[in-house]
Amino acid sequence: MRIQLLPSTFDAQGVATLEQRLTCFLIDDCVAVDGGSIAIALSNEQRSKVRDIIITHPHLDHIASLPIFIDDLYPTLKEPIRVYATPEVIGLLERDVFNWNVYPRFSDLKNDYGPVMEYVPIPLGSTFQVAHLNVIAVPVNHIVPTVGLVISDGQTSVAFSSDTAETEEFWRIVNEMKELDALLIETSFPDQMAKLAEVSRHFTPASLSQELKKLNHNGMDIMAVHLKPTYRQEIIDQLNALNIPKLRVMEPGKVYSW
Ligand SMILES: [Zn+2]
Numbered sequence: 001m002r003i004q005l006l007p008s009t010f011d012a013q014g015v016a017t018l019e020q021r022l023t024c025f026l027i028d029d030c031v032a033v034d035g036g037s038i039a040i041a042l043s044n045e046q047r048s049k050v051r052d053i054i055i056t057h058p059h060l061d062h063i064a065s066l067p068i069f070i071d072d073l074y075p076t077l078k079e080p081i082r083v084y085a086t087p088e089v090i091g092l093l094e095r096d097v098f099n100w101n102v103y104p105r106f107s108d109l110k111n112d113y114g115p116v117m118e119y120v121p122i123p124l125g126s127t128f129q130v131a132h133l134n135v136i137a138v139p140v141n142h143i144v145p146t147v148g149l150v151i152s153d154g155q156t157s158v159a160f161s162s163d164t165a166e167t168e169e170f171w172r173i174v175n176e177m178k179e180l181d182a183l184l185i186e187t188s189f190p191d192q193m194a195k196l197a198e199v200s201r202h203f204t205p206a207s208l209s210q211e212l213k214k215l216n217h218n219g220m221d222i223m224a225v226h227l228k229p230t231y232r233q234e235i236i237d238q239l240n241a242l243n244i245p246k247l248r249v250m251e252p253g254k255v256y257s258w
């Protein structure tokens, strides 16, 4: 499985910067997990292939350019963009984003070939299919309805925490997996901002190290993601000081294979 954390910003030469301002993971160049930077960081080839997008929760950093992505492709789509989310999150996207005020309700619109956007309601705790991938969505502990994901292609399994603080069900599902190749887990704030992390339901390096004690698997790659750009280096230093084997920070733009 190839996973790329899409970049959010680019320097004056057009090179992806290391700060992660938006969240969008691209799997095997065709399935997206969240859509924060989906309209600004895909290659033309990727743009022609991505039709399946799983949305973990409706926070702006996870959906910011999703409406623009659909807008860009609108006249050329020969199949709809499928947005996979829980019924709760679909309701919030329809109410707050695709509501004719912020942006058009694409799920009601058709181009010459047919519908341009289709919601696919996803179950909690049981497997569903997205393109060639088997996915399990699990509620996590964030301030809006949010799911973590465990995604398998039959050979490789990767867990995505999405945005969360201390949680239980996610670890139960993760620990039930026969094998786990990588865990992508959020670490939003540095330790000195533990209060803000707590009220906004995110991890710091210290709370992450406690949380990882719930993980039974050993030896897989643990990729820290969702580091607030302003505190990126501090968070990295604090993560390194934890001395957790195979824990590193995921770099936007780089393609990782598991
Ligand atoms: Zn969030």
Ligand SMILES: [Zn+2]
Pocket (backbone or CB within 6 Å): 023, 059, 061, 062, 163, 226
């Ligand atoms: Zn977020």
